Amino acid sequence: MAKLSFQLNADDFLPASASEKESLVVMRESVGFWKDGFRRLKRNKIAMVSLVVVILVLFISFVIPQFYPYTYEQQIRGSENLAPMQYSQTELTTMETGGKVFPHILGTDNLGRDYAIRVMMGSRVSLVVGIIASVLILFIGSLYGSIAGYFGGWVDLVMMRIVDMIYTVPDILIIILLSVAMDQPLKALAVKPGFQWIQVVGVNLISIFVVFALLYWVGMARIVRSQILILKEQEYVTAAKALGASSGRIIRKHLLKNCIGTLIVTTTLQIPSSIFTESFLSFLGLGVNAPMPSLGSLASAALNGMNSYPYRLFAPALAISLIILSFNLLGDGLRDAFDPKLKD
Amino acid sequence: MGRYIIKRIGMAVVTIFAVATITFFVMNMVPGGPFMAEKAVSPQAQAALEAKFGLDKPLSEQYITYMKDLLHGDLGLSVKQRGRTVNQIIASKFPVSARVGGMAILLAVMTGVPLGSIAAYRRGKLADNIIIVFSTSGIAVPNFVTCTILMYIFSLKLGLLPTYGLTSWKHYVMPVAALALYPSSYIARLMRSSMLDVMGQDYMRTARAKGVSQMVSLFKHALRNAILPVVTYLGPLLAYTLTGSFIVEKIFTIPGLGSEFVGSITSRDYPLIMGTTIFLAALMVTMNVLVDIAYKLIDPRIKLK
Numbered sequence: 001m002a003k004l005s006f007q008l009n010a011d012d013f014l015p016a017s018a019s020e021k022e023s024l025v026v027m028r029e030s031v032g033f034w035k036d037g038f039r040r041l042k043r044n045k046i047a048m049v050s051l052v053v054v055i056l057v058l059f060i061s062f063v064i065p066q067f068y069p070y071t072y073e074q075q076i077r078g079s080e081n082l083a084p085m086q087y088s089q090t091e092l093t094t095m096e097t098g099g100k101v102f103p104h105i106l107g108t109d110n111l112g113r114d115y116a117i118r119v120m121m122g123s124r125v126s127l128v129v130g131i132i133a134s135v136l137i138l139f140i141g142s143l144y145g146s147i148a149g150y151f152g153g154w155v156d157l158v159m160m161r162i163v164d165m166i167y168t169v170p171d172i173l174i175i176i177l178l179s180v181a182m183d184q185p186l187k188a189l190a191v192k193p194g195f196q197w198i199q200v201v202g203v204n205l206i207s208i209f210v211v212f213a214l215l216y217w218v219g220m221a222r223i224v225r226s227q228i229l230i231l232k233e234q235e236y237v238t239a240a241k242a243l244g245a246s247s248g249r250i251i252r253k254h255l256l257k258n259c260i261g262t263l264i265v266t267t268t269l270q271i272p273s274s275i276f277t278e279s280f281l282s283f284l285g286l287g288v289n290a291p292m293p294s295l296g297s298l299a300s301a302a303l304n305g306m307n308s309y310p311y312r313l314f315a316p317a318l319a320i321s322l323i324i325l326s327f328n329l330l331g332d333g334l335r336d337a338f339d340p341k342l343k344d
Numbered sequence: 345m346g347r348y349i350i351k352r353i354g355m356a357v358v359t360i361f362a363v364a365t366i367t368f369f370v371m372n373m374v375p376g377g378p379f380m381a382e383k384a385v386s387p388q389a390q391a392a393l394e395a396k397f398g399l400d401k402p403l404s405e406q407y408i409t410y411m412k413d414l415l416h417g418d419l420g421l422s423v424k425q426r427g428r429t430v431n432q433i434i435a436s437k438f439p440v441s442a443r444v445g446g447m448a449i450l451l452a453v454m455t456g457v458p459l460g461s462i463a464a465y466r467r468g469k470l471a472d473n474i475i476i477v478f479s480t481s482g483i484a485v486p487n488f489v490t491c492t493i494l495m496y497i498f499s500l501k502l503g504l505l506p507t508y509g510l511t512s513w514k515h516y517v518m519p520v521a522a523l524a525l526y527p528s529s530y531i532a533r534l535m536r537s538s539m540l541d542v543m544g545q546d547y548m549r550t551a552r553a554k555g556v557s558q559m560v561s562l563f564k565h566a567l568r569n570a571i572l573p574v575v576t577y578l579g580p581l582l583a584y585t586l587t588g589s590f591i592v593e594k595i596f597t598i599p600g601l602g603s604e605f606v607g608s609i610t611s612r613d614y615p616l617i618m619g620t621t622i623f624l625a626a627l628m629v630t631m632n633v634l635v636d637i638a639y640k641l642i643d644p645r646i647k648l649k
Contacts, residue, residue: 164355165355165358165359165362168355168359168628168629169362169363169625170363170583170586170587170624170628172583173363173587173621173624173625174363174366176605177367177370177371177617177621178370180612180617181370181371272484276486279486279488280587280591283486283591284591284594284606284609285609285610296486299488299492303492303595306492306495307500310496310500313492317489317492317493320486320489321481321486324484324485324486325480325481325484328480328483328484329480
């Protein structure tokens, strides 16, 4: 009978020395998806500057108006058409008697409303429209795109044909058409009990949202679909299917979560384009209702007095360009950081 | 190829039909019909007007009549401009818009393509950076801002160019420049990235290796291939120019179709709104089809489905 014998080397069982231990120490923490992305974003100077600008713009348009001594609809008698930092006669007398008057940084308009607060409120309206529209587009587009991409086959074929159709419909024309047509019915509806909120939001704003929800999601749907088509072939999807996960769960928990980078980037880049459209409509007089200002309607109103009050045109014009530019650059930076494959 | 063209044209026809249908029913959602805004009209006059425009008939019948007329190329009568048909209005105003828009498209392509190519060729150099700044900010500025700032500088401050009308070449400068800024910046960006892409290709190195000069390789090999994405952009570019003309024509008071359309919105001239929408939509869809077909013809690498 053959015997099997082996010897152990006692040295192998000695406690590890300090230098050996050091080689096993994890030098860096494992970097997750978010951390990795933010690290890349932080290195991108242009994106960081635009992020600061975006935060600043959000602060100026959402926080400062709450503490501002004037409101956007308040008409100050005797202070019509003031130049920037100019005071009216009555305001000068109150100042002489010891009263304090907050300066009109950008002057006042022809109805005696402080122009600085109107520009701030205008930016707020533009931002709200851009953000809400983009969120609407995000929801509809990602849902539609993921269903089409996940189920494939004839479902995909039919759904994508519809997308192709909507893609070729000239959207601005339909927006104009709908906001013209929805004007009267919505105004009639707004008087009825339970629908007063329509008046608050504004008839034109609602039609803008309706149109964004109806037409603008197709770009998002296409992008999400192409991502899902790749992702659904991954092993973890097969594993999830084998474990009995429903299609809805797979789409929500696995597929959409894995294209979150694309979703964030596309939504961020959607915001400036929505703001663009809103300002276009406001400029044509199809935007928000007076006295609520928007950057487009402020610029439109300033057009007539351009010779005497050019700053009234430049303030909203500068604001809108700055907002669109900073969101565009931030979106580009986010794309490079979170979704390098999407780079054109 | 033939099948592809037929499929594309078929889809375009369906789209135009859908737009016409949507337009018709959306316009009829307005309670009281197109004469809602008209005040102090006696019931008899109202009835006479409705009979004249066929509004006393049921909606389905009106729809069929409208579609039949549309197939014959008849867009109906304007409500606010008495005695003029929508066709006449479009025929008289569209050439003006087409001239301004066409020049803008030409200018955008003529500036965007060279700028993008130069930026790619001088990558990372001063010229590249300047062009990047120009094209990034050009995309961020809405055209009403461009228009008004141009107007302020060149008309009000310098007094060089006229602010309204369209009678001499000077009148064209600002509207065309304002319309072209956005697409020119966009094309420059597009051109830069596709040129960079092409310049990294193997055949570019091969061309240089076999002794082709830098200039010839750039113009003959790189430019030809890099310009393809710009061709696909021509469809959206036309759509942009058309909608941009609403603003530009309103600001510079150009008597074109754009300002007519904006005017019809404010005066609630429903037949004119409908007619113009369908006309512009048909134009855009047709152009998109032509661009798609042209693209497939130009680039043999693209597989035909």
